[in-house]
Amino acid sequence: MATTIRAQDGDLLKNLDSEPPKEFVTNAFKSSRVIMGHSMEMIGAGVLDFRILHRFGPTDQGIYDLFGLDQASMRIGFDYGLNKDLTIGFGRSTLGKEFDGFIKYRVVQQSKGINSFPFSIIFAVGSTVSTLKNFDSVKKSFESRVAYYYQGIIGRKFNSRLSLQVSPILLYRNFVEADDKNATLSLGFGGRYKLSKRVAFVLDYFMNVNGFPKEKFENPLSVGVDIETGGHVFQLHFSNAAGMNERAFIAGTTGSWGKGELRFGFNLSRVFTIKKRPSTN
Amino acid sequence: MKAAINTMVLILISVVAFSQGMYYTKTGKVSFYSKAPLEDIEAKNRTATSVLNITTGQVEVSIPMKGFEFEKALMQEHFNENYVESDKFPKASFKGIINDLSKTDLSVNGKYTATIDGKLTLHGETRYITTPVTFTNENGSIRAVAEFTVALEDYKISVPSIVKDKIGKDVKILIEFNYEGLKH
Numbered sequence: 201m202a203t204t205i206r207a208q209d210g211d212l213l214k215n216l217d218s219e220p221p222k223e224f225v226t227n228a229f230k231s232s233r234v235i236m237g238h239s240m241e242m243i244g245a246g247v248l249d250f251r252i253l254h255r256f257g258p259t260d261q262g263i264y265d266l267f268g269l270d271q272a273s274m275r276i277g278f279d280y281g282l283n284k285d286l287t288i289g290f291g292r293s294t295l296g297k298e299f300d301g302f303i304k305y306r307v308v309q310q311s312k313g314i315n316s317f318p319f320s321i322i323f324a325v326g327s328t329v330s331t332l333k334n335f336d337s338v339k340k341s342f343e344s345r346v347a348y349y350y351q352g353i354i355g356r357k358f359n360s361r362l363s364l365q366v367s368p369i370l371l372y373r374n375f376v377e378a379d380d381k382n383a384t385l386s387l388g389f390g391g392r393y394k395l396s397k398r399v400a401f402v403l404d405y406f407m408n409v410n411g412f413p414k415e416k417f418e419n420p421l422s423v424g425v426d427i428e429t430g431g432h433v434f435q436l437h438f439s440n441a442a443g444m445n446e447r448a449f450i451a452g453t454t455g456s457w458g459k460g461e462l463r464f465g466f467n468l469s470r471v472f473t474i475k476k477r478p479s480t481n
Numbered sequence: 482m483k484a485a486i487n488t489m490v491l492i493l494i495s496v497v498a499f500s501q502g503m504y505y506t507k508t509g510k511v512s513f514y515s516k517a518p519l520e521d522i523e524a525k526n527r528t529a530t531s532v533l534n535i536t537t538g539q540v541e542v543s544i545p546m547k548g549f550e551f552e553k554a555l556m557q558e559h560f561n562e563n564y565v566e567s568d569k570f571p572k573a574s575f576k577g578i579i580n581d582l583s584k585t586d587l588s589v590n591g592k593y594t595a596t597i598d599g600k601l602t603l604h605g606e607t608r609y610i611t612t613p614v615t616f617t618n619e620n621g622s623i624r625a626v627a628e629f630t631v632a633l634e635d636y637k638i639s640v641p642s643i644v645k646d647k648i649g650k651d652v653k654i655l656i657e658f659n660y661e662g663l664k665h
Contacts, residue, residue, distance in 0.1 A: 212532040212541040244554030360568035476552040
């Protein structure tokens with residue numbers, strides 16, 4: 201009874217306890233990939249993401265190769281969102297005639313309000329299989345063509361423009377060269393900064409912590425822009441990596457930024473809503 | 482002492498009177514529809530909060546923009562990211578007053594049609610609107626239903642030229658609130 205009720209103009213709503221409800225943070229990245237690696241973003245329930253990736257040749261070959269555009273390697277792939285926290289996907293790259301598949305699960309989604317959580321936590325598990333005829337003359341078994349990866353992603357959308365993530369990844373290749381190691385640990389860093397409603401700057405870097413010989417391989421660094429036009433997202437970028445799956449870009453990058461051995465590339469993503477959300481009437 | 486008691490009683494009476502005049506909802510339903518050549522756009526929100534004072538006729542509404550749910554995840558993303566910019570403008574609000582309150586005694590059971598004048602703030606832009614509202618008082622809970630149209634242009638919600646033909650210029654908004662008495 202002692203509660204005074206104020207009903208002056210303009211603050212009627214103050215009569216209600218205004219505990220902000222829990223609200224999930226969405227749209228940290230435009231795409232489910234930062235550039236090369238998985239991002240903290242999921243594609244949504246019942247959504248099919250048709251992805252066409254291109255990596256061109258080294259730009260330092262000059263005008264004769266039109267700065268690498270004469271040579272293109274590609275990956276074609278499909279991702280499907282089983283629910284808002286679970287995505288499966290597969291693809292095939294021309295490089296190494298390699299198939300890849302993955303399962304990506306969001307354990308926690310960043311949220312605001314009561315019982316909020318400041319980060320999104322995601323796990324991705326994937327595998328690659330090379331189908332090259334002459335994969336290796338000595339080890340001809342199927343197992344030797346296979347590699348696996350296990351990745352964790354911890355990310356946060358700091359504000360409407362800035363999102364950052366850290367993504368440690370363990371890559372295990374069943375078959376490696378004599379001077380190489382089967383298990384490679386790499387630490388991924390990804391970020392996006394929105395420049396406008398539909399354009400964002402993105403950066404994707406993997407720092408190889410141990411594993412294969414450092415004199416032979418480089419850490420993949422990619423920088424680019426995401427451009428969103430309705431149902432399409434175009435990711436245009438420059439990278440020293442040519443690979444388009446985790447095995448290929450983590451353990452197969454030989455180009456060096458220092459020497460200007462860069463490639464132009466793009467990811468094209470087109471989403472289709474396969475299963476509509478049930479009407480909440 | 483007697484004066485003090487009198488004052489106390491007066492305060493109590495006025496508080497009681499006020500509480501009886503106040504109604505609220507935290508689960509107000511707001512839907513919108515936009516007819517467009519390519520596909521119809523439709524979304525529902527059940528998280529609007531509102532307070533209605535039937536003694537003064539004042540109404541206030543607050544609508545969290547992220548509470549709108551679309552059939553398609555991509556539409557919802559575009560709505561929040563590109564059109565209403567929910568991070569920048571998280572809430573739409575309305576402050577208004579019932580016209581001709583003398584003809585609309587909402588404390589009595591029955592169905593009433595009234596008009597409400599007020600200020601609608603959406604996407605950071607405020608415009609005056611007038612809309613008819615149907616109130617139904619059924620044993621102390623008041624249902625309010627209203628339908629009106631807003632022009633996207635008025636609220637500076639810009640539609641990129643490449644999809645201009647695919648998205649309607651006007652959006653029809655449907656309000657369905659079930660108010661309960663506010664007790665303190």
